[in-house]
Amino acid sequence: MDDIDRKLISILRADARTSVATLATKLGVARSTVMQRIRRLTDDRVIIGYTVILQPEAEPDHIRAWMDVQVEGNQTLEVIANLLGDPSVVALHDTNGRWDLLAELRVNSPADLSRALERVRLIKGIRHTETSILLKSYR
Structure with missing residues (x-):
């Protein structure tokens, strides 16, 4: 480039x-x-797609959350594959520091969020998670 x-x-x-x-x-x-x-x-797959970005207020019934994920041992690839297979995970990022991965979750209700968190916590290789619900976006 x-x-x-x-x-x-x-x-x-x-x-x-x-x-x-x-x-x-x-x-x-x-x-x-x-x-x-x-x-x-x-x-060359540098550009892999185009998307629409909505204001959060455009989808008032959706709940967005960020989940920090700490992976156990060398199981990162397996954890990533499992997280990407979960329908509530809309984006997944590799990070440094205390947390290994950052997952963006999008669900329709608090009950759906609870079920998503339960599914994620059962994934083999996940040591610990911490989830924050997105309340408001400024940009």
């Missing part, structure tokens, strides 16, 4: 719906160059 690729990705992160013509103007390159770079970045 060069500077143009990095600038292209930066613009798309801010607004993935930016038109090819606008991208070309902002980058100072031809539209065909933009299309070629997007195709290459997609083929």
Whole structure:
């Protein structure tokens, strides 16, 4: 990746719906160059998808929570595979420090959250978890 690729990705992160013509103007390159770079970045799996980001208020019935996970021994890969298979886990991040993983959970009710936490705590290789419910987002 060069500077143009990095600038292209930066613009798309801010607004993935930016038109090819606008991208070309902002980058100072031809539209065909933009299309070629997007195709290459997609083929190389640098760009793996586009998404919609909603304001939390747009989904008032959903509960979002962050779960810190401490893994026992060298079972990280097994734990990751199990967490990614859980329908309540919408994102999973590798971290450093006291916690090994950070899981973002999204459920429909407190009862669903309780069931999700019970499922996660039964995963072999998880030593300890700590969960925080997201109350409000500012950005």
